[in-house]
Amino acid sequence: MRWSQAFIPTLRQDPADAEAASHRLLVRGGFIRQLMSGSYSLLPLGRRVAAKVEAIVRAEMNAIGGQEFLLPVVHPGEVWKRTGRWDTVDEIMVKFRDRRGVDLLLAITHEEIFTLLAAELSSYRQLPQLWYHLQTKFRDEPRPKAGLLRVREFTMKDSYSFDVDQAGLDRQFDNHYAAYTRIFRRTGLEPLAVQASSGVMGGSESVEFMVPSEAGEDLIAVCRSCGYAGNVERAASVPAPVEDAPWDGPPERFPTPGVRTIAALEAHGDFAAAGRQIKTMAYVVDGRLTLVLLRGDHEVMEQKLIDGLGTQNIRPGHPDEIREALGALPGSLGAVGVTGFPVIVDPALRGRRNMVTGANQDDWHLRGVTVERDIAVDRWLDVRRVEAGEGCSACGAPLEVFKAIEVGHIFKLGTKYSEALGARVLDEEGRECPIIMGSYGIGVGRQVAAVVEAHHDEAGIVWPVSVAPFEVVVTSVAADAGTTAAAEEVYRGLLERGIEALIDDREERPGVKFADAELIGIPFRITVGPRRLAEGKAEVMRRQGRVTEEMALEEAAARVAAAVIAER
RNA sequence: CGGGCUGUAGCGCAGCUUGGCAGCGCACCUGCUUUGGGAGCAGGGGGUCGCCGGUUCGAAUCCGGCCAGCCCGACCA
Numbered sequence: 001m002r003w004s005q006a007f008i009p010t011l012r013q014d015p016a017d018a019e020a021a022s023h024r025l026l027v028r029g030g031f032i033r034q035l036m037s038g039s040y041s042l043l044p045l046g047r048r049v050a051a052k053v054e055a056i057v058r059a060e061m062n063a064i065g066g067q068e069f070l071l072p073v074v075h076p077g078e079v080w081k082r083t084g085r086w087d088t089v090d091e092i093m094v095k096f097r098d099r100r101g102v103d104l105l106l107a108i109t110h111e112e113i114f115t116l117l118a119a120e121l122s123s124y125r126q127l128p129q130l131w132y133h134l135q136t137k138f139r140d141e142p143r144p145k146a147g148l149l150r151v152r153e154f155t156m157k158d159s160y161s162f163d164v165d166q167a168g169l170d171r172q173f174d175n176h177y178a179a180y181t182r183i184f185r186r187t188g189l190e191p192l193a194v195q196a197s198s199g200v201m202g203g204s205e206s207v208e209f210m211v212p213s214e215a216g217e218d219l220i221a222v223c224r225s226c227g228y229a230g231n232v233e234r235a236a237s238v239p240a241p242v243e244d245a246p247w248d249g250p251p252e253r254f255p256t257p258g259v260r261t262i263a264a265l266e267a268h269g270d271f272a273a274a275g276r277q278i279k280t281m282a283y284v285v286d287g288r289l290t291l292v293l294l295r296g297d298h299e300v301m302e303q304k305l306i307d308g309l310g311t312q313n314i315r316p317g318h319p320d321e322i323r324e325a326l327g328a329l330p331g332s333l334g335a336v337g338v339t340g341f342p343v344i345v346d347p348a349l350r351g352r353r354n355m356v357t358g359a360n361q362d363d364w365h366l367r368g369v370t371v372e373r374d375i376a377v378d379r380w381l382d383v384r385r386v387e388a389g390e391g392c393s394a395c396g397a398p399l400e401v402f403k404a405i406e407v408g409h410i411f412k413l414g415t416k417y418s419e420a421l422g423a424r425v426l427d428e429e430g431r432e433c434p435i436i437m438g439s440y441g442i443g444v445g446r447q448v449a450a451v452v453e454a455h456h457d458e459a460g461i462v463w464p465v466s467v468a469p470f471e472v473v474v475t476s477v478a479a480d481a482g483t484t485a486a487a488e489e490v491y492r493g494l495l496e497r498g499i500e501a502l503i504d505d506r507e508e509r510p511g512v513k514f515a516d517a518e519l520i521g522i523p524f525r526i527t528v529g530p531r532r533l534a535e536g537k538a539e540v541m542r543r544q545g546r547v548t549e550e551m552a553l554e555e556a557a558a559r560v561a562a563a564v565i566a567e568r
Numbered sequence: 569c570g571g572g573c574u575g576u577a578g579c580g581c582a583g584c585u586u587g588g589c590a591g592c593g594c595a596c597c598u599g600c601u602u603u604g605g606g607a608g609c610a611g612g613g614g615g616u617c618g619c620c621g622g623u624u625c626g627a628a629u630c631c632g633g634c635c636a637g638c639c640c641g642a643c644c645a
Binding site for chain 1: 569574578579580581594595602603604605606607636637638639641642643644645
């Protein structure tokens with residue numbers, strides 16, 4: 001490609017609205033342009049990178065037996081009504097009607113339609129199957145941000161496995177785990193595989209692939225000692241224990257005028273230290289007021305509640321409904337003597353005695369509360385958010401917590417979709433059984449952004465060869481006939497060797513050409529200029545680390561081509 | 569959805585307080601010079617000032633409404 005004819009609209013200044021490095025550099029480098037919130041056009045450079053990522057994903061999916069499909073983006077609402085998701089994922093789904101008044105939607109994912117196709121399978125002999133496609137998804141996220149990291153419209157590789165039994169699903173899941181590991185290694189990412197919440201997907205097990213990054217939106221807890229890693233939406237830990245002072249008497253009321261917070265109550269003395277309080281949260285779960293109890297110094301992780309209770313329908317209670325139910329406002333709530341409402345208790349409260357909690361009367365609290373004696377526990381459920389420094393639940397070493405970008409997610413789905421949509425086969429004994437499914441996703445654009453987050457410096461992007469929009473740029477730094485001819489010769493030499501080369505033949509000053517080449521991150525630059533040309537030499541610069549090397553002009557194409565091929 | 573902020577040329581911004589010819593830098597076009605790290609000089613083109621309405625002799629500027637975008641939080645396969 002000739003730079004003079006290419007559409008590579010680089011910007012000298014950072015765009016004002018870009019914060020994340022990937023957002024800033026992809027816009028500045030002329031890879032993407034925003035159309036609206038959470039929606040980007042891929043320009044030629046961006047498209048080339050995305051195509052490289054897609055090719056790697058395809059190759060690795062095919063290597064584990066995947067068959068490529070292409071399913072529609074507009075789906076009939078009727079199919080989604082059959083699985084219940086027309087209603088349950090209401091908020092992020094764009095719904096509309098066609099001219100006949102038929103309910104339609106923009107696909108947020110493709111379980112329904114792949115499962116519909118899988119309904120044509122009829123025998124265990126046809127299984128296992130592994131189907132995938134690379135297709136646009138549209139999710140009307142409430143807050144798109146950070147360029148390609150969180151968007152509403154995006155391309156995703158989603159695959160779906162179909163098996164007759166759990167062992168088959170386990171194999172497909174493991175195959176994906178291995179394939180994803182290879183995909184990310186090839187694109188220059190080093191994600192951690194973490195235990196994740198399955199969310200509204202349902203299913204028994206899910207693993208996220210997370211690339212540690214300050215630009216990430218998820219928090220993951222990691223144990224350096226034993227390798228345990230979990231999304232904080234699901235991760236467990238061992239909190240520092242708290243010593244209880246002995247107390248065998250009944251709970252005792254004491255006045256706490258104006259006290260509405262854990263911190264304010266602590267001021268009453270050592271006996272009311274945060275770790276010795278019981279925090280009482282009032283949620284409305286499926287329309288019913290539910291008390292959730294934690295240690296005072298612990299935070300609730302709502303996703304754990306959602307997963308543990310098996311419902312999406314959870315919200316904090318409104319002050320007036322809480323007062324009507326319990327007789328007090330948040331800040332003075334407690335579960336002692338409460339019946340008629342489910343009481344969910346975090347296991348960190350197990351065995352605790354002589355604790356402090358609200359008395360369900362404003363300005364009053366109770367002390368001397370022994371959890372199992374005084375509170376009618378309906379269910380023990382880990383709902384506590386893990387904090388950095390707490391003990392790993394597997395080995396006890398301190399956990400680290402940091403931000404990460406989710407670049408892939410794999411789920412064991414089970415039979416939710418196959419049952420709803422009638423995808424059944426006959427097994428070896430002739431019994432009809434629902435197909436056991438898994439689903440597996442990788443966001444292409446997000447992966448591109450994650451690569452930039454992991455591979456950039458002050459001058460711009462530093463693409464790994466495997467996903468670079470071009471592998472080599474030939475920079476001609478003078479317009480005289482001799483230099484131009486020599487640069488063209490090197491460029492031809494690269495093309496003949498099958499290298500994806502770009503020749504910077506623009507009438508620009510050298511500084512502009514160098515800065516642009518580094519901004520867009522081409523892995524190798526061959527500079528041809530009169531100075532070294534007089535000695536029969538060219539300069540080769542590797543973008544990574546910006547190290548330069550002189551070599552004979554006639555060897556440059558061959559030597560750089562060999563280096564490129566070695567890194568593909 | 570709550571809080572904060574911003575919409576003026578392709579990009580980055582000033583002008584708005586105190587109403588009176590719509591500006592600056594970069595980019596773009598022409599010419600000359602220059603040519604190994606974002607050149608110099610000269611000339612030139614380009615803007616419904618987010619949209620609608622109001623006040624006023626006169627609105628980028630004041631008032632009202634709306635729209636869009638960004639950041640934080642909530643939310644989020």
